[in-house]
Amino acid sequence: MPLPDFLVIGVPKAGTTAIHAALSRHPQLFLSQVKEPKYFLSDGPPPAWRGPGDVQTSQEHVWRPADYEALFDQAPPGALRGEATPFYLYDLDAQNRIRRLLPKARLVVLLRNPVDRAHSNWTHLWAAGLEPERDFVRACALEESRRAAGWAHFWHYVSQGLYGEQLAHLFELFPREQVLLLRYRDLRDDPVATLDRVCEFLEVETGLLDVVPAQNVTPFVADTRPNAVLRAVLRTGGRFGQHFPVPARRAVRGPLLTLLQRERGGRAKLTPAERAAVLPYFTSDIARLEEVTGLSYADWLTVGLEPDVID
Template sequence: MSLPDFFVLGVPKAGTTAMHAALSRHPELYLSRVKEPKFFLSDGPPPARGGPGDAQTYQEHVWRRTDYEALFAPAPAEALCGEATPFYLYDLDAQNRIRRLVPKAKLIVMLRNPVDRAHSNWTHLWAAGLEPERDFVRACALEERRRADGWAHFWHYVGQGLYGRQLEHLLTLFGREQVLLLRYRDLRDSPVRTLDRVCDFLGVQTGLLDAVPSENVTPYVADTLVNAGLRAVLRTGGRIGHHFPPRVRTTVHKPLLRALQRQRGGRPTITPAQRAAILPSFVEDIALLEQVTGEFYADWLTAGLEQDLFDA
């Protein structure tokens, strides 16, 4: 049986792609070639519908156990195996599935200021041409309706930032010694020290990883009439693309996305008014997070923007 020894299981837009890339360079670790296989997000085939682009994403899920185990079969005999699917923390059923199948797994959780995480999430989908709502605060307000309509986890801008309730559930399933909590800013500001912390937690040699590559950085996309047209075409493709073979989808999608992301410039940052509108959604949960973890996160109540460097 080839199953992971560890998971990077949270959260989206907090450096998980960069962490996956960095750990993949360690000789004692083997991470799945497929980043985010999403195996534990379902008990069988994933849903067939959702928001723009969700159907294609669901087709990429590695949901058959034989296929999932095959991801780790090439690992050297002594290597620790791992994967990074940042939705596992948010999905409480996924947490339960991991507990049933890999109860001794070590879990790496990367947390980010939930307001900045939500904004980066919205920016990612906006730059991909999939987010139809140009106003970040309004997009957050649409979350309940989108959830009811079956839109996938990545559209849950606010819900994914409620770390307190997610970790409260996780720590009923796994011992605290099995969970390593990191902050996005740790990886950003002290990458080598943070990677050594991860290696020490996993029980492999420290001092071998000296850099975190920039991965999955969202480009700047201006709100123009031309771009509005491109986004409309991309959303249409997101709704119907799953009916076509992957090669056809890629052939059509890539030129459109390149055209949408053709410009260079500073990415729009969250405004003080937007922050003030969204922050109340997280205040109670931040208090719960501190209670559950015994760590300090109250700086998120007043902190400024955590600049995107990874998974942006």
């Protein structure tokens, strides 16, 4: 069966789209054209998530085995097959499914400061018109009620950043030599060396990838009254869009998003006050992450501002 030899399994908003695009250019690697097929997130049809836009996202899951295998049919002989779904690390059941089907798979994990990751996640959904809460700190505080209401993984701003818990489970399933841990800042600051580390881990030729394409950069969306109306319309479409064909949804949603994201400017910066308010969600798990990995993540405990991003 044409199944993957390696997976990029985490984490969202940490450069996984960029690294997928970069690795796709390597002649000895074949990555599925569908980025984030989400196959291991369910046994059978995906859950009926209830957050804004979640139903349409669930419809994009590649959950049938034959459809998933077909993603790798065109791999050249001898090429290593792979895919990137950054929710696999967070979803412990997905980890179990990977272990059952692909016990020898090599797994690539990119970790990002969990506060910055959460803010980037919130910014992404805000710019898409789906996030109704204009205050990032408040959106994090709403997570428990949102999870109880059945909102999908991408809304779990805090829980997705509990890497210590997630890696502890992963290392119970896979030997550590099958897992490559990277830091987002390494991909951002030294992309060529980071890509070479991935290629060395996958045992393919190094020195062939010299750029990380800019991918999935969240645009600027101001908090204005006209934009509030556009976001409300987009969220309404997110609730009812599943009843219409995908081309029709895109034909309506595309112009609305273009209008919402019409202004130029930098994304809203995470302030030291916001960082200080959200950091306590993660402090104990950062300690666990250091215990699990034997690495230091002490820089994540500061309230300084993160440099420019690539996600």
